[in-house]
Each structure stands twice: as structure tokens, then as C-alpha cells.
Amino acid sequence: EDKVVQSPLSLVVHEGDTVTLNCSYEVTNFRSLLWYKQEKKAPTFLFMLTSSGIEKKSGRLSSILDKKELFSILNITATQTGDSAIYLCAPRNSGNTPLVFGKGTRLSVIA
């Protein structure tokens, strides 16, 4: 059975801090891993990772995948209050299968 574990489950930081969110997975025939940010309702797409060791970057957010150790991290530098959200990771295996989400990491950034 596919398994996704995110850590920490929740995190409180001050503005300007750097955070690292973790996602470990067990998925047969792994194909890709997606990160989403969920603020109120709709998860919004952040990154899709398919290759090990290649960092994807968007502004202050970056993410990398390790297919050998079966994990991914999402880094956020110089955090802002607008980064407060739940961050979800979802690995995908080959074939037409659904996203399998972790429970998410709830990040709270305080001024």
C-alpha cells in the first residue's frame, strides 16, 4: 500500500526564519512527487519533481527529491506571514493512478 509521511505535522516560526518541510514516501513504480500549498480550501500547485537531485525553485520556495532514500524536502527562506498554510506532498506512481496525499504540515508564520 502506498504510504506518505510528512513531518513535522505543525510548525510555528517567526517572519524571516527558514523552514524545511519533509515528505517521505513508499510508492510502487514511482513517477513523480507533487507539492501543494493549501491556505483556505483549494490546494494550489507548487512543484512537480521527477528527477533526483535537481532543485526546483520558485522565489523563496525550493524543493528537491531523493529517489534513492525516498524523500523530498520543501524549503522556504525568509518566511512571511503569507506563507502560513498547510503544505501537502503527493507522490504519483506510473499508470493512471490518483495522487496519494500526506496529512500535510501546518506552517504558521508569526510577525
Place this chain on the structure above:
Amino acid sequence: ETGVTQSPTHLIKTRGQQVTLRCSSQSGHNTVSWYQQALGQGPQFIFQYYREEENGRGNFPPRFSGLQFPNYSSELNVNALELDDSALYLCASSLRAGTDTQYFGPGTRLTVL
């Protein structure tokens, strides 16, 4: 904004009732997936529709059913509502079945009393 819309935004029902939730996919997307997200959990896959056919189903009972229409919009129907059905219901559209990136709508918050 992803271009995926859902209605209604909120809904309150009582146990035993039936509910229909609606989703309009992003333009050009022919695949819609439905997810249930209980409080404190990640979204759980219910089923997917591709070109009006069910194309995969998660571990949900048959009282969860769906439809996809020729314009690729979709409905989720839940019969005989139970208290545990209270959740945020999300639909996500993708360009085609098997495409990795899914774009989510704002969800429908269902409360069952």
C-alpha cells in the same frame, strides 16, 4: 485561480439525506478527480472521470457515485449521508488522465448533522 469551480461552497444536511456536489473543470481539461478531505487529514481520492467514464476509484462505498458530462463538468452524489461524511470535498481537473499535475477547485464544505 485555477479556473476550476465548485458549487455550492457550503452545505448542511442531516443523516440519511442525499447530496449532489458540482464541479466545472478548467478549460481544455477532460479529466476530473474527486477527493474528500476530513479535518486534519490530507485529501483522500474518491474517484476519477475521464471522458464521461469512471477511470479509477478509491476506497469509498458505492453510495458515493459520480457523473461526468460531455462538457467535462462533473457531479459527486452521496446517498444515505453519515456523520463521518462531513468534510471538504475537492475536485481537481487535469489535462488528461495520467497527467501528473491536477488543479483544484475551492471545494465544498459539507456538514452532516
